[in-house]
Every structure is written in C-alpha cells, then in structure tokens.
Amino acid sequence: MSAAIYIHIPFCIKKCNYCDFSSIPFNEPIKDRYLKALMKEIETTPFAGKVETVYIGGGTPSLLAPSEVEAILNKLEQKFHIVHGAETTLEVNPGTINLHKVRALSNTGINRLSIGIQSMNPMELRFLGRVHDETDSRNALKWISRYFDNFSVDIIYGIPGQDLAGLRDTLTQALGYKPTHISAYELSVEKGTPLSYMLAEGKIMLPGDDDKIAMYELVSDLLAGKGYLHYEISSYSRKGYHCRHNMNYWMRGEYLGFGASAHTLVRETRLRNIQDITGYIRLMEERGRAVVEEIILTELDRVNEEIFLKLRTDRGINADTISTASELLHHLEQEGLILKKNGWIRLTEKGMLLSNRVIVEILDTIEKATVIPV
Numbered sequence: 001m002s003a004a005i006y007i008h009i010p011f012c013i014k015k016c017n018y019c020d021f022s023s024i025p026f027n028e029p030i031k032d033r034y035l036k037a038l039m040k041e042i043e044t045t046p047f048a049g050k051v052e053t054v055y056i057g058g059g060t061p062s063l064l065a066p067s068e069v070e071a072i073l074n075k076l077e078q079k080f081h082i083v084h085g086a087e088t089t090l091e092v093n094p095g096t097i098n099l100h101k102v103r104a105l106s107n108t109g110i111n112r113l114s115i116g117i118q119s120m121n122p123m124e125l126r127f128l129g130r131v132h133d134e135t136d137s138r139n140a141l142k143w144i145s146r147y148f149d150n151f152s153v154d155i156i157y158g159i160p161g162q163d164l165a166g167l168r169d170t171l172t173q174a175l176g177y178k179p180t181h182i183s184a185y186e187l188s189v190e191k192g193t194p195l196s197y198m199l200a201e202g203k204i205m206l207p208g209d210d211d212k213i214a215m216y217e218l219v220s221d222l223l224a225g226k227g228y229l230h231y232e233i234s235s236y237s238r239k240g241y242h243c244r245h246n247m248n249y250w251m252r253g254e255y256l257g258f259g260a261s262a263h264t265l266v267r268e269t270r271l272r273n274i275q276d277i278t279g280y281i282r283l284m285e286e287r288g289r290a291v292v293e294e295i296i297l298t299e300l301d302r303v304n305e306e307i308f309l310k311l312r313t314d315r316g317i318n319a320d321t322i323s324t325a326s327e328l329l330h331h332l333e334q335e336g337l338i339l340k341k342n343g344w345i346r347l348t349e350k351g352m353l354l355s356n357r358v359i360v361e362i363l364d365t366i367e368k369a370t371v372i373p374v
C-alpha cells in the first residue's frame with residue numbers, strides 16, 4: 001500500500017476560545033508518556049508500505065523539542081518506506097518557537113511548516129484567545145522563511161470586529177514573507193467552546209453573511225492576483241506547492257493516523273483511536289492498541305465521502321460517480337456553480353463560495369436516488 005501518515009500531538013499552552021480539537025494543556029510527564037505510547041503504536045501497527053507524506057499536527061506539535069520530532073520521524077523510517085522527497089509537515093504555533101528551534105527543526109527531516117498566525121491584528125488575536133501576538137508571528141515568519149522554502153500560513157476570517165481592511169492587512173503582511181501556501185478558514189462556532197457561549201449570551205456578534213462573502217472574495221481575489229491557485233475551498237498555493245498530504249485526504253487516498261483521536265482509512269475501513277489523551281496512554285500501555293471504533297464503509301458511505309471531499313478541490317469528481325443527480329447537476333451548471341469538463345465535475349469560484357449548499361444538495365439527491373422503495 002501507499003499512504004499518508006498523520007501524527008497527533010495533543011498538547012497546547014492553553015485552549016483557544018474557538019477550538020474544539022483534541023488537546024490538553026502541556027504537561028512534561030504526560031507528554032513523555034504520550035510519546036512513549038505513540039512510539040509503541042507506530043512500532044506495532046499492522047500496516048506497512050510506502051509513505052508519500054507525513055503530517056505532524058495537533059494540538060501544538062511545535063511544543064515538542066526538535067529531538068522529539070526527529071525521534072518520531074526516525075521511528076516512522078524504521079517501520080515504513082518513506083519515499084525520497086516525501087512531504088513532511090509540522091504545525092507551528094508562533095508563540096512556541098525561536099530562531100534556534102526553527103533552525104534545529106530544519107535538520108530533523110521536516111521539510112514543510114504550517115504556521116498558524118490566524119491574524120496580524122492584536123485585538124483579533126486576543127479575541128481568539130491565542131497565546132501569541134503579531135510580533136511573535138512576524139518573528140516566526142522571518143525565521144521560518146530563512147530556513148524553509150516550503151511553508152504554509154493559516155489565517156482566519158469572519159472574526160467579530162474584523163473588517164476588510166484588517167483582513168487585507170493580515171494577508172499583505174503574511175504575503176511579505178512569500179509563503180508557498182495559504183489556508184484561509186472562516187471562523188466556525190463549535191459547540192461547548194467559549195466562543196459559542198459568548199455568542200449564545202449575546203456578548204458578541206459574528207459578521208453577517210454579506211460581510212463573510214466579501215471577506216471570502218477579498219481573500220480569493222487578493223491571492224489570485226498574487227499568483228496563488230485556489231485549489232481547495234480554503235487552500236491556496238503557489239504552482240506545485242499544494243499540500244500533498246491534505247490532497248491525498250480530499251481525494252480519498254489511504255491514510256494512517258497515530259495518536260489520540262487519530263483516524264485511519266485503509267481498504268475502505270475506518271479506524272478511530274480513543275480521543276481522551278490519558279485514555280490513549282492507558283490503552284497503549286495496557287493493551288497495545290488504542291482503536292475504539294472500526295467501521296467497514298458501505299458503497300453509499302464511499303460515494304458520500306467522495307462527493308463531500310473531492311468536490312472541495314479544483315480536481316473535482318468523476319461525473320460517473322454522481323450521474324444519478326444529472327437533473328440537479330444541470331441546474332447547478334446553469335447557476336454557474338459547477339463546471340463539467342472531460343467527464344469531471346468541479347465547483348466554480350462561486351460554487352466554492354456556496355459549497356455547503358451545493359454539496360448538501362448533491363448528497364441529498366444521491367441518497368434519495370439510492371433508496372430502494374419498499
């Protein structure tokens with residue numbers, strides 16, 4: 001098999017106000033036990049084969065020492081055939097690195113960094129509850145651009161109080177460091193987060209739909225004007241610098257996940273590791289396996305995932321996969337939301353903007369067409 005590998009490092013300095021990812025405050029003894037459990041999981045995995053991409057995400061993996069990152073990569077090398085030139089990414093929080101660490105990371109085998117600056121506006125960063133400020137981001141970008149020629153910058157739009165000028169400023173400052181890739185995410189409100197409570201209590205208001213559309217268009221137009229390709233709903237890259245790891249995921253390639261809450265997709269079977277971090281350590285120590293759910297996907301699951309994931313990208317989906325929705329597709333094409341070309345269907349720029357609606361409509365239509373009448 002040929003696969004992508006995801007490693008989850010579930011520690012952060014503190015929880016951001018909008019985040020519902022699996023992470024806990026950094027704690028040295030727990031981190032040590034976690035890394036031991038992680039190494040054991042890699043060592044004992046029943047899977048083997050060729051690996052094209054490795055992505056170390058979190059959480060805040062840049063809290064690890066470079067030697068710990070290197071140890072993880074070495075362990076993967078012992079177990080798998082990591083191909084020459086494999087894309088090897090580490091997520092970085094600007095509040096957790098310095099020049100020395102960036103230089104050391106560049107010698108570990110990591111060849112791509114993904115840095116979450118989110119905004120260059122101090123008020124927006126405080127609102128998001130980030131541990132870093134805009135000076136940390138500038139320094140981090142300066143050091144990273146010195147040691148890595150391939151790095152991605154994450155930004156967030158749709159933050160309460162954010163305006164177009166502020167968003168433009170964040171993008172312009174980030175572009176000054178010549179990232180090869182930008183991910184621009186709309187702020188989403190997840191259940192149980194401080195952001196959701198502030199919203200429910202009427203303490204804040206999110207930008208309206210028109211404002212969010214204007215922000216999306218600003219990001220997309222500004223980056224297109226600078227030569228970035230809009231290759232996925234939230235992702236923009238210089239030619240040849242799309243995130244190969246994420247692209248594999250969106251194209252439904254196989255992947256192996258290691259660590260708490262990590263998922264694996266192999267031979268149309270999805271495995272999910274326990275989310276709780278101490279639970280993960282305990283399961284690995286006591287049973288040597290942290291999988292708590294194993295689902296064999298049905299044909300309908302597979303088709304739904306293909307629609308949901310592949311339509312996010314500029315490659316799109318093979319038209320045969322969704323041919324039962326031909327009438328709807330005709331309407332969507334008339335509305336300028338999808339494009340049909342050489343047997344493939346993909347979203348237009350307008351379709352990407354309205355992707356939630358378009359994808360849900362296609363999914364519903366396919367599902368209805370698949371139901372067998374009783």
Ligand code: SF4
Nearest residue numbers: 012015016019058059
């Ligand atoms: S740094 Fe990232 S993973 Fe950690 S709490 Fe903030 S958003 Fe979540």
